[in-house]
Amino acid sequence: MKLQQARxxxxxxxxxxxxxxxxxxxxxxMVFALLSVILLLAFISYTFSHWRCPHCGxxxxxxxxxxxxxxxxxHQRLDL
Ligand SMILES: [Zn+2]
Incomplete structure (x- = not known):
């Protein structure tokens, strides 16, 4: 459930x-160019903190x- 939400x-x-x-x-x-960079950084940091196995992390x-x-x-089952 949490992984689906993260995705x-x-x-x-x-x-x-x-x-x-x-x-x-x-x-x-330039505003959109800057926004793209911010969104990219947000995507990377969100993925690193939330896209993890719920069993072993x-x-x-x-x-x-x-x-x-x-x-x-x-090798535990992930609910995706
Ligand atoms: Zn795991």
Whole structure:
């Protein structure tokens, strides 16, 4: 449950960052460029603190795609 929620937030941050990057490029706007950097840093720090195995606490890496059925470290089932 917590991991699914974390993934939603991560995807939201990533989507907002991409949108901001596109706007920065299209409008040549420094505000959006700066916002993109801030969102990227927010995404990285959020991922490092929340994208962890609920059993052993290891970081699960940057693969957010299909979900990870088992923790690669302790091999316990992850509810994704
Ligand atoms: Zn684990």
């Amino acid at each position: 939603k937030v991560m995807r939201g941050l990533l989507g907002a960052m991409l949108l901001s990057m596109v706007l920065a490029a299209l409008l040549a706007n 290891e970081f699960l890496g940057w693969n957010l795609g299909k979900g990870i059925p088992f923790c690669p470290y302790c």
